[in-house]
Amino acid sequence: MRPFTYERATSPEAAAAAAGRTQGAKFIAGGTNLLDLMKLEIETPTHLIDIRPLGLDKIEDTDEGGLRIGAFVTNTDLAADRRVRRDYAVLSRAIMAGASGQLRNKATTAGNLLQRTRCPYFYDTNQACNKRKPGSGCAAIGGYSRQLGVIGVSDACIATYPGDMAIAMRVLDATVETVKADGEARAIPIADFHRLPGDAPHIDNVLEPGELITAVTLPRPLGGKHFYHKVRDRRSYAYALVSIAAVVQRDGSGRVGVGGVAHKPWRVEAAEAALPEGAAAVAPQIMAGARPTEDNRFKVPLVERTLAAVLAEARS
Amino acid sequence: MASPLNPDVSRRGVIVGSAATVAAGGTAPLNAQGPRMTTPPGPTLPVQFKVNGEDRRLDLDPRVTLLDALREHLQLTGSKKGCDHGQCGACTVIVNGRRINSCLSLAVMHEGDQITTIEGLGTPDNLHPMQRAFVVHDGYQCGYCTPGQICSAVAVLDEIKDGIPSHATADVTDRPRATADEMRERMSGNICRCGAYSNIIEAMSDVAGTRA
DSSP, X not given: OXXXXXXXXXXXXXXXXXXXXXTXXXXXXXXXTHHHHHHTTSSOOSEEEEOGGGOOOOEEEOTTSSEEEETTOBHHHHHHOHHHHHHOHHHHHHHHTSSOHHXXXXXXXXXXXXXXXXXXXXXXXXXXXTTTSTTSOBSXXXXXXXXXXXXXXXXXXXXXXXXXHHHHHHHTTOEEEEEOTTSOEEEEEHHHHBOOOTTOTTOOBSOOTTOEEEEEEEOSOOOSEEEEEEEOSSSSSOOOSEEEEEEEOTTSOEEEEEESSSSSOBOOGGGGGGGGGOHHHHHHHHTTTOOOOTTTTTHHHHHHHHHHHHHHHHHO | OBOSSOTTOBHHHHHHHHHHHHHHTTOOOOOTTOTXXXXXXXXXXXXXXXXXXXXXXXXXXXXXXXXXXIIIISXXXXXXXXXSSSSSOTTEEEETTXXXXXXXXBGGGGTTOEXXXXXXXXXXXXXXXXXXXXXXXXXXXXXXXXXXXXXXXXXXXXXXXXXXXXXXXXXXXXXXXXXXXXXXXXXXXXXXXXOOHHHHHHHHXXXXXXXX
């Protein structure tokens, strides 16, 4: 691990200002992804700002009838919250489908949104990777790509966003609240938070230098039945090949998000009107324009089959 | 644990002793933080926490993980370093009542925390019920993952008691129960290379008062 200096944050605004003016600074919350990458020297921050002292660890009711989830709320505490289990079960289920108990106890809401891809070529510093080293090329294209992206990919990168929590948040139309280095607060719809790789795959999201996530808000509950189906190579503690987050109403209408297929939580709202007609009417619209590799071509039909399983369970 | 040949000599004592001999012979001792610590330590920072009920105060390079602080600075070598990347669970300790991977956490970020390691759960003369159950049900072979397995198992039963759902909980609004399926799912972050999994579930079921 490269040396770094360390400070404990005193206020969100001061933390954002410090991160904005310090070259190579990063925030640290749970640290479960950042420290892993620092040990491999894939992440090499020169300064860490610990946001734990900020007390952003509460889940509060909002005036609009939703919830405001502090940036530092752990995955376990969020998934176990009585209101989340009752009104946003898709979120509880998505979180519990990810990582291990030990990691969920430490990983935070903001950190989970910011976790880096698990593309094996990103992790192997001997390989070309435009995300790790811009301009070095992409060894995943034409390499071992079974786990990687099939839609929204570019010629520079086929990495996926690896998380589960954000797929559910995308279905729930969550909003990411931040404070920028200049002290200005902003609210970013989760649909706009993560980027597609394009020709700049080293940039995962729209946060500006120094910008700090302070909370994620959920609008009023949607009702309906909540699902998170995750298809993976192992029954527990594995990343998704394909996952489906869905909220389905009694009349068959609903919302669908797809994980494991793209550089961001994947959702095509226009396709959802066809949900009452079944998965075969919806999945081709969600996956229109897919550009799979030979290795991961199976993901495209797998999205439809996983959605069909969800809709069958919703009807039962 | 005492050696059967010489009750006053422990394996750890022998290892520490030989390292000191090597150092005295002019060879630099291995860096406590392992091969990834490629540059000399920078300025240290003070941190204070409680380990197994005892106040501890350390001055540490900020790169030192909680695991290395426990093993190399406090000589609590029960917690093991397996993968050092949060994948195997050998380093599992309980912090403020919840289990974590101590290898993926900086020690300086634990100011004021209450940390319980395998050494704090029980003693050879007075085993924790989970330690006793692992012995009774033969929940290990080589034993390397066992301290992490036991810390995790103790915390898993508390998580179930506290109503925290898991991927195996059919209805997340229900109170979870300590079924074999629930415990298997919750223990997936602890890898056992010897494959003692079925006996570990037997041990946990015994302590939970359920049948595996």
